[in-house]
Amino acid sequence: MKTWGRTRRVALLLSFVGTTACSSGSNDGLRQGGSSTGGERNAICTAGEPTGEVQEPVFIANLRGQTSWYASPVIADLDGDGSNELIAAYYSVYIFDSERRLLADSDDGDGGRVYAPHVVVDLEGDGSQEIIVGRGHQVVAYSWSGNSSALDRRWVADTTTGNNQPEVRGLAAADLDGDGLIEVVATTTQTASTEDGGAQVFVFDVDGRSYQPAGGHQPAWPRYNNRSGEGNDADRNLQGHHGFGCYGLNVAIGDIDDDPELEIVATYDNHHIQAFNHDGVAIDSAPWFTNRSSEFAGERLTWGQFIRWADPQVEADHYHDHTGEWPHPSWTEWLQWTASPPNIVDLDGDGDNEVLGIPNVEMHEPYETQAYALMVLEGAYGDGSRSAMRLSGWEDLPRGERPISVDGWYPPSGVPAAVTVNLQGDDRPEILVSLNDGFLYAYDADAQRLWRFNYMHGHQVMYASEPVVADLNQDGSPEVLFATYGAPDVTDSGNLVVLAADGTLLHDIALPNPGSNGNGNGAPAAPTVGDLDGDGELEIFVQTFDHGMDVFSVPGSGDACVAWPTARGGPLRMGQPNGG
Numbered sequence: 001m002k003t004w005g006r007t008r009r010v011a012l013l014l015s016f017v018g019t020t021a022c023s024s025g026s027n028d029g030l031r032q033g034g035s036s037t038g039g040e041r042n043a044i045c046t047a048g049e050p051t052g053e054v055q056e057p058v059f060i061a062n063l064r065g066q067t068s069w070y071a072s073p074v075i076a077d078l079d080g081d082g083s084n085e086l087i088a089a090y091y092s093v094y095i096f097d098s099e100r101r102l103l104a105d106s107d108d109g110d111g112g113r114v115y116a117p118h119v120v121v122d123l124e125g126d127g128s129q130e131i132i133v134g135r136g137h138q139v140v141a142y143s144w145s146g147n148s149s150a151l152d153r154r155w156v157a158d159t160t161t162g163n164n165q166p167e168v169r170g171l172a173a174a175d176l177d178g179d180g181l182i183e184v185v186a187t188t189t190q191t192a193s194t195e196d197g198g199a200q201v202f203v204f205d206v207d208g209r210s211y212q213p214a215g216g217h218q219p220a221w222p223r224y225n226n227r228s229g230e231g232n233d234a235d236r237n238l239q240g241h242h243g244f245g246c247y248g249l250n251v252a253i254g255d256i257d258d259d260p261e262l263e264i265v266a267t268y269d270n271h272h273i274q275a276f277n278h279d280g281v282a283i284d285s286a287p288w289f290t291n292r293s294s295e296f297a298g299e300r301l302t303w304g305q306f307i308r309w310a311d312p313q314v315e316a317d318h319y320h321d322h323t324g325e326w327p328h329p330s331w332t333e334w335l336q337w338t339a340s341p342p343n344i345v346d347l348d349g350d351g352d353n354e355v356l357g358i359p360n361v362e363m364h365e366p367y368e369t370q371a372y373a374l375m376v377l378e379g380a381y382g383d384g385s386r387s388a389m390r391l392s393g394w395e396d397l398p399r400g401e402r403p404i405s406v407d408g409w410y411p412p413s414g415v416p417a418a419v420t421v422n423l424q425g426d427d428r429p430e431i432l433v434s435l436n437d438g439f440l441y442a443y444d445a446d447a448q449r450l451w452r453f454n455y456m457h458g459h460q461v462m463y464a465s466e467p468v469v470a471d472l473n474q475d476g477s478p479e480v481l482f483a484t485y486g487a488p489d490v491t492d493s494g495n496l497v498v499l500a501a502d503g504t505l506l507h508d509i510a511l512p513n514p515g516s517n518g519n520g521n522g523a524p525a526a527p528t529v530g531d532l533d534g535d536g537e538l539e540i541f542v543q544t545f546d547h548g549m550d551v552f553s554v555p556g557s558g559d560a561c562v563a564w565p566t567a568r569g570g571p572l573r574m575g576q577p578n579g580g
Helices: 312-321
Strands: 058-063 074-076 085-089 093-096 102-105 119-121 130-135 138-143 152-158 168-174 183-188 201-204 251-254 263-267 273-276 334-336 343-345 354-357 360-363 368-372 375-378 419-421 430-434 439-443 449-454 462-464 468-470 479-486 495-499 505-510 528-530 539-543 549-553 562-564
Touching: 074 528, 085 130, 085 539, 119 168, 130 168, 138 168, 138 183, 168 251, 183 251, 201 263, 251 343, 273 354, 419 468, 419 562, 439 479, 468 528
Parallel strands: none
Antiparallel strands: 058 549, 074 085, 085 093, 093 102, 119 130, 130 138, 138 152, 168 183, 183 201, 251 263, 263 273, 334 360, 343 354, 354 375, 360 368, 419 430, 430 439, 439 449, 462 479, 468 479, 468 562, 479 495, 495 505, 528 539, 539 549
């Protein structure tokens, strides 16, 4: 197994170093107990033939693998023959058949790790699906013939800009312009300044070329660019745009305005969250937000031209009324988006989508994370008068406890990727997320906490994967599944946990036969749930740091209600339910 390391500057810049061991940080006592249940267990989909309470998942196999990061596996019929394949990405990409036999191996893992969840999609609608991964500074699209033991590289795209070769840490795909062809979006750890040509967000067409939509702004991508003039970034609203590294699945795709094309939302390590039109042009925030700096006084701001602060009154004073002391983390909390996968979801049920992000809340110098929080921002609908404003009822940010601390870099902190699905059977979605504090949380659409579950298992250091959601006993009420991971030298850190929709613990299964890996122990990637073998019952696939992939079957389950089957909602990784 290969190992990687990472370091972090004071302001949260990450880069590579050699592998070391981890020593556990202190446990402040807030994570002893604290679980709660709440909400209800109602049917959200048509029930099948219920078999009573959810039966315990049964371990059936361990599959070959390497060190896993956050690339949750995908179940798909790649070649259109009516039989599913399982696609796993570590450093190499593996394809297994419906009976879990290894069919193909990309055999190119020396090119670096696959950090972000890979995309599986039919790029141009020809009936065969491609596999797209981010590896190092490249985005690679593979095709597979169905009778080959190797994957073919269809194209390789490069994200080198500003004389830097960053790592791809976010990947998503969608038909942005509605022409029937899929575009691929990548976000990177690029730290070179915009002035020096550094860009963090890239969009590629079906052939791996930089996406430049006809009739749109040219050049569209990558962004930010260092060009002046309308639609560009160097002098937009006089101030210009400045980005800095996207380190943890920092991209979502969806509709947040009134035009027919889809938008891209990216989060950055310079306290900014940005929304782009499909042609790369940044979207203006509401005119309520204006620039306070004397040289740009009164200028409108795009979503990504200002820092978000936790206290709504601080934002009102600073960006609207231009009054009072300039905010500073020495006395008030600001929001950091270093590893904050955004979701695009209609929370209030009005037919228009909002943007949900999970920033870490920082204060003091050097900056210290106080908690992770949930922020919901309105889209740019109508006249844009509510664009990037806090959704009503979400003015005060729900937040967790102080996050788990680690002395060193291993294991890496959890990536707070949220799930947004209908869990309670009402008219609006709920939010499920681990806030890196030892708890998995469920919130309703009105920002009220329904329940939380303590997953620490008595350890000082433990994180949770992104959850997934599926009905495991055919009663119409979905269950919540996630995995855990912890320090490299604590080899009982990997668990598969199954909760009911009200947060009740149903099953907590130690992953069998743990191995050893300098990056961590357990499963950092979201489990994947689906019917690989076509027998009508679900399997659960858990990809680990230390011992490949564990496969479980779920007796009495059915595949009629799988709401969020894999990381980021589906094989397109859009940050909303898609393709699942």
